[in-house]
Amino acid sequence: MKYDVVVVGGGPAGLGAAVEAKKHGANKVLIIERDRELGGILNQCIHNGFGLHEFKEELTGPEYANRFIKMVEENDIDYMLNTMVLSIEDKKIIALGEKGLIDIEAIAIVLAMGCRERTRGAIDLAGYRPAGVYTAGAAQRFMNMEGYMVGKKVVIYGSGDIGLIMARRMTLEGAKVEAVVEVNPHSSGLTRNIVQCLDDFDIPLLLQHGITYVHGKDRVTGVTISKLDSNRNPIEGTDREIECDTVLLSVGLIPENELSSDTGVELHNTTKGPVVNNKMQTNVDGVFACGNVVHVHDLVDFVTKESRIAGRNAALYVLNKIENNETVETEAGDGIGYIVPQQIDTKLGEEVNLFMRVRNIYSNRKLVVRDGDEIILQKKRPHMIPSEMENLKLSAELIKNLKGNISVCVEEA
């Protein structure tokens, strides 16, 4: 089988990239998806709030996905379901699907494998390992796609968005959510989710608290929680037991890049995703990446934005129209955790969106962009938190005139 562009992963990133590749002149486009349907994680996100940027409407996850699935159908893009890409070598793809092993040749490849959740092992959760400890996403799948309750009396560990949304979801289904326990002094979820999922239902958010023990050998019977000091150590005398049958973990997402690294794609230490330039191109010739596989986004709208860039450039690559000029690097300066893209092609003549996360909570600061020592852009920000991705638009004009590497810092306003 031969294709112009093969997209690995049929979530919003993969769908967006495929549609855009087709629109920009790639003839034969294929999406390979290992799940039973297209749409990725969005299929289990049945709450609304998707698409405000993209469609100026509040859609649910499946609705948002469906808009793109329609575009895929309309644009005659091929897709394979229940098919998993096992390896990529020299743009030869080996996938395992309903009919067995398939060899596929591609001119360009877009990696859009999304992410997975961090697990209890990664956070050294002490206590037993009974039934009833789930990642929030696994619980979401059980409830929203299979129709089963994973528990009735719940403590949620971590205040990431998926955890917050599951707090509301489980409450609506009649479960009692005893508390959301967060080790940081601030939540790691979007403010709107704190309000709509916890405050509206009187679910306590216990900041600077940790679950220090999980009780119950067979099924969870409770957890011990403690207040934490600034080094995240439990403060003596603050232990308290909460009875529950379920613990949901919402402790972060990790981009799914085992396939990428086997393919020779260079990964970034902080994002754990491919190092990309402003064409969403990786270090491997003809291989592009977008979405949560590159870095974990908090809004699917931004995933879509990124996927368009990847899709278009994959098409240009196929048409031999992609230019590779000189690039400069982007550097995360004081107060910034990471920046995507990590490289910028200055001759491309296009504006560039820099996506980044700050390291701490900041009030009344500014984001300062420097080209070497020279300040080229500053933006005031009344409030910044690590859980909400920042983005800075650099105009084509600015990019064209760049002389060296650029850095972004958080500074006093």
Add this chain to the structure above:
Amino acid sequence: MFDVAVIGAGVVGASIARELSKYNLSTVVLEKGVEVCQATTKANSAIIHGGYDAVDGTLKAKLNVKGNEMYEDLCNELDVHFKRIGSLVVAFSEEEMETVKDLYDRGINNKVKGLEILNKEQIKEIEPNISDEVIGALRCKSAGIVCPFNLTVALMENAIVNGVKLNTESEVTNISKDEYFNIETKKGNIQAKYVINAAGLYADKINEMIGGDEYYIISRKGEYRVLDKSEGSIVNHVLFQCPTKKGKGVLVTPTVHGNVLLGPTAEEVKDPEDVSITKSGLSFLTKNAKKSIPSIDLSKTITSFSGVRATPNTKDFMIFASSKAKGFINVGGIESPGLSAAPAIAEYVIDILKEEGLNFEAKADFNPYRKKDKPFSNMNNEERKEAIKKDIRHSKIICRCETTTEAEIIDAIHRPAGARTVDGVKRRVRPGMGRCQGGFCGPRVVEILARELNLDMEDVLKDYENSKMILGKVKESRGEKIEI
């Protein structure tokens, strides 16, 4: 009426059962768990020790060395992963070098094969990531690693194929003896002429049922970390630290599946069921593992677990015919290296039974082989194509991290001594063992178990008797009735 009842389906009970299945005897295995391998055997270092560790002259030393020698043939017959990768006991000081020499001498006394003392350069050559502080080591080429879950399952499976009966969920609650043993279990009574007590952490309690008091068991917990396969090549051997007065140090070892295992701690616990993990245990492991391999990346921890050793107060395996009730054989106090010694323990038990008057007559049609297909993840593409031709369900990957197919899971459930629980499936064919720890495949495995065992989704267990995964249907919990 059975000739022999074996209590306990850990690696020891399973080894004995398989050995007994070579003869024309009727044998039953009574196991309190939902399936085999749910106690000590599922949580240990998985090392087949060389045998230099056990004190010379003990039963432990003798059975360890002999057991080790039996492993290749045994694992070949049963199609179980075993790798003789060798071990190193590393020394960081002259004092520790003395210990290394003592262990060498002891090993020679115990007739351990493949022992040598290495200097720093020699160690660096075979273990490039080891700390620069190392000064010497005892190498034991005969040490190896195994998959203890598959070994136990395979032993039991082979025993069943050769006629042994396995009764799970059959906790033994009382034993009395008239002419024969009457064994009360939670699933009814069983009569047998001989009883073999291989009940692990509860062997002393079982022994008490017939009035025995020759030993008691102290529960000693050991905690572990498991690192992602991405760290798999950081060590090539089983890497021990020198035992000191303070303890045995922390070992770092590859597993047969290519992960890295760090552990164990050693802590006496009151409750034999205490398999909890502690912050202090985990940080102890972190600190001490770095002493051997400074570059080890503990952020690659994918899970942690603990196991409990059945340490006898007598300091040696307690394998003997009881004087309280004729025909009752104790196989208690089987702490480390019980896994290594298990095949030799089984033969030793047969000898005791012979002395006790049981008549052994070899079974003409005994089949020593147990065949299992290669894991799909280890196949090359040609083999995969073949496998799919034979069973199309191989084309459905259920576990993304470990590349486990639906066909493999179904097979694991339907084999003799098959999986009954989510963790049982995990231990046999690995869905949930990978870096996402069942986040994606968990719901699918529950679904397959329910379908294949004809259970309600809600009755699928994680591991133990009361470990339900799901607590009802959505909407029902808020009072609505629905059909799914």
